Amino acid sequence: MKYRRVGNSGLKVSEIGLGSWLTYGTAQEQRAADACIHKAFECGINFFDTANAYNRGAGEEAIGMALKPYERSSYVLSTKVFFPMGDGPNDRGLSRKHIMEQCEASLKRLGVDYIDLYYCHRYDEDTPTEETLRALDDLITQGKILYAGVSEWSAAQINEAVDISERLNLHRLISNQPIYNMFERYIEDEILHVSETAGIGQIVFSPLAQGILTGKYKPGATLPKDSRAANSDVNGVISSYLKEDVLQCVQDLQHLAEQLGCSLSQLSLAWVLRHPGVSSALIGASKPEQIEENVKAVDLVLQEDIISEISQILKKVEGFAPLR
Numbered sequence: 001m002k003y004r005r006v007g008n009s010g011l012k013v014s015e016i017g018l019g020s021w022l023t024y025g026t027a028q029e030q031r032a033a034d035a036c037i038h039k040a041f042e043c044g045i046n047f048f049d050t051a052n053a054y055n056r057g058a059g060e061e062a063i064g065m066a067l068k069p070y071e072r073s074s075y076v077l078s079t080k081v082f083f084p085m086g087d088g089p090n091d092r093g094l095s096r097k098h099i100m101e102q103c104e105a106s107l108k109r110l111g112v113d114y115i116d117l118y119y120c121h122r123y124d125e126d127t128p129t130e131e132t133l134r135a136l137d138d139l140i141t142q143g144k145i146l147y148a149g150v151s152e153w154s155a156a157q158i159n160e161a162v163d164i165s166e167r168l169n170l171h172r173l174i175s176n177q178p179i180y181n182m183f184e185r186y187i188e189d190e191i192l193h194v195s196e197t198a199g200i201g202q203i204v205f206s207p208l209a210q211g212i213l214t215g216k217y218k219p220g221a222t223l224p225k226d227s228r229a230a231n232s233d234v235n236g237v238i239s240s241y242l243k244e245d246v247l248q249c250v251q252d253l254q255h256l257a258e259q260l261g262c263s264l265s266q267l268s269l270a271w272v273l274r275h276p277g278v279s280s281a282l283i284g285a286s287k288p289e290q291i292e293e294n295v296k297a298v299d300l301v302l303q304e305d306i307i308s309e310i311s312q313i314l315k316k317v318e319g320f321a322p323l324r
Contacts, residue, residue, distance in 0.1 A: 001044025008199030082121030149175030
């Protein structure tokens with residue numbers, strides 16, 4: 001495994017991290033979480049990501065239980081706050097009240113004394129950014145979180161936060177967590193530049209486009225029965241990728257990966273990690289074997305001619321706009 005600093009901070013995370021969105025939360029999934037986290041440690045992964053909103057807290061509980069046997073200092077743990085956790089008017093957003101209350105709730109669900117990296121899961125139009133940043137700063141001062149970050153914020157919103165933190169001498173944000181893969185590349189327009197200037201590292205999610213970039217879905221073929229796309233409970237996001245031009249593009253990328261002697265998922269992860277502004281790519285896994293395969297991406301260095309060939313293939317889906 002290889003490790004990178006998160007932005008300009010001293011925090012180092014594995015280039016491949018393990019996420020838990022749509023993955024862990026039931027009794028059966030707890031067994032999967034235990035097995036996958038055990039394999040992750042074996043492979044050198046030290047970074048684990050979750051959120052309070054994943055299964056309304058069940059995702060945090062599953063990650064916390066799976067991490068319980070391991071020395072707390074041996075891993076980096078992140079979670080998030082923003083989405084509704086109740087029916088009340090203050091049970092959502094980035095107000096000081098919601099942040100403080102949800103941080104305490106997350107600590108209890110995770111079974112830890114502190115959270116390494118605490119994310120604002122989205123931008124809150126109803127709360128002054130200064131209020132949000134002061135609350136995060138207080139949590140850092142109290143030792144309940146060590147670092148703070150944001151997820152899916154725009155370049156302008158990140159700039160606003162950076163300016164406020166500088167003016168008020170608050171602890172700086174160290175990370176942004178956006179979606180980033182071969183098909184969804186909006187961060188390349190402004191966010192990567194703005195973040196690098198501010199010393200903010202990207203910890204990206206969905207680098208395999210919800211499994212599309214594993215090659216399991218074929219143009220014109222029926223969906224695999226045991227796949228996420230075939231599960232109506234969780235296929236809302238992945239369905240937007242299931243277009244013939246996208247799947248044909250995946251086939252072309254698959255052929256390129258075969259020529260290089262690697263899997264499509266390894267090629268896709270190495271492509272994401274090619275950018276120095278990316279600190280880590282979060283994978284999802286329900287089986288330990290998936291982790292074993294994906295971590296090999298850190299040893300795959302893509303030369304310029306391969307990156308150019310990938311760019312040529314991706315031109316076929318320029319303008320791709322997923323449904324959200």
